[in-house]
Amino acid sequence: MCYIAAKEVLPIEILELIQNYVEGEYIYIPKREENKRLWGSTTTTKKEIKLRDDRIYSEYKSGICRKDLAAKYFLSKKSIDRIILKEKNNTIEERS
Template sequence: MKYVNAETVFPEWLLSELQQYVQGDWIYIPAIKGSRKAWGERSGSREALRRRNADIRKQYARGQSMEELSSVYGLAYDTIKKIVYSKT
């Protein structure tokens, strides 16, 4: 979060109205609901993990052991177990 001077952002009438409530303090203005993306959506990390986990489930269903999957993907055995047994 970065500091922005209200005088450079708000019209004079709105700044005057805000000063009726707050003067000289910091004020947080939240983003519009729904405008913020969830973790990994912007970079594609979420989709990459979803695909990786789907591949792990498929390979397990084809008979590859959790130990082998752990070694191939560089993940802990317990992590592979969580992925394999998760519903999504």
């Protein structure tokens, strides 16, 4: 998201109308629903996090303790616990 000067993109009539409500402030204009994208749909971040979580769960099942996993992946122990629980639940759902 970037800053755009309203006077550069809006007709003066609309700008003056908006100034009746807010002046000299930043205003966020949200995207239309049909233009919104899901988080991670334009990057590989979602896939990378899933691969990391799979590795964490695999290493946990092989006997590596949560404290060591937290240090290795630069995460809190609570985050490791959350990942393990999520992956464990995913495994249970895949079996049924």
